[in-house]
Amino acid sequence: MEKLQLFEGSLPVEQITNSWYEEFKSSNYGAIITFVGVVRDENSIDGLSFDIYEPILNSWFDSWQKKANEKNAIVLMAHSRGDVLNHESSYIAAVCSPKRRVALEMIDEFVEDFKAQAPIWKYDIIDGKRVYAEDRSTKIQGSGILN
Amino acid sequence: MVKVEFLGPINKEALNVEISNLNELGALLKEDQDVSKWLETCAVAVNDTLVASKDVALSDGDKVSLLPPVCGG
Numbered sequence: 001m002e003k004l005q006l007f008e009g010s011l012p013v014e015q016i017t018n019s020w021y022e023e024f025k026s027s028n029y030g031a032i033i034t035f036v037g038v039v040r041d042e043n044s045i046d047g048l049s050f051d052i053y054e055p056i057l058n059s060w061f062d063s064w065q066k067k068a069n070e071k072n073a074i075v076l077m078a079h080s081r082g083d084v085l086n087h088e089s090s091y092i093a094a095v096c097s098p099k100r101r102v103a104l105e106m107i108d109e110f111v112e113d114f115k116a117q118a119p120i121w122k123y124d125i126i127d128g129k130r131v132y133a134e135d136r137s138t139k140i141q142g143s144g145i146l147n
Numbered sequence: 148m149v150k151v152e153f154l155g156p157i158n159k160e161a162l163n164v165e166i167s168n169l170n171e172l173g174a175l176l177k178e179d180q181d182v183s184k185w186l187e188t189c190a191v192a193v194n195d196t197l198v199a200s201k202d203v204a205l206s207d208g209d210k211v212s213l214l215p216p217v218c219g220g
Contacts (some may be wrong), residue, residue, distance in 0.1 A: 115220055118219045
């Protein structure tokens with residue numbers, strides 16, 4: 001099973017989380033923590049839309065997998081491309097670990113680092129148009145070198 | 148030629164340019180009205196690896212990507 005999965009449009013949450021549980025429940029991970037991100041209805045948006053740059057997302061994810069493996073854990077992730085309407089899910093992250101504390105701490109770091117570094121761009125969908133969510137976006141570490 | 152691609156919201160077609168390092172690319176893009184305002188906030192990758200300084204030599208066939216601020220999830 002691919003540990004990083006990308007989907008067109010909203011995520012089939014039950015299908016993804018069930019498949020992860022089925023895949024790993026017998027692997028002796030004492031803790032499986034899943035974070036499901038859901039699009040909120042706010043600021044008059046109809047939903048969100050996403051662009052992803054896969055080559056760098058893959059290397060970012062691989063470096064997290066190495067970091068997790070050093071603690072005998074694994075990370076899993078699913079994300080949407082394109083449009084995701086309000087109250088649907090665009091992002092799921094999970095950590096499977098033999099130890100509870102490792103999983104609890106890693107899901108926090110994994111989700112926060114994802115927000116700050118993963119090459120994914122978010123747009124609000126307003127009146128059928130995509131508007132870059134500039135005010136909620138974060139510069140990737142090392143930005144501005146060409147300036 | 149070096150291919151320069153502009154990711155996400157920059158929304159600009161890729162360029163093919165004759166340059167030999169990132170310094171030259173910075174100078175070139177400062178003159179480009181569509182792109183200059185993004186330079187301050189963009190990260191830069193060479194052949195899909197993020198780089199931390201402008202002191203990077205480029206060769207024929209290299210790809211440079213500009214990554215504006217991100218917000219996944």
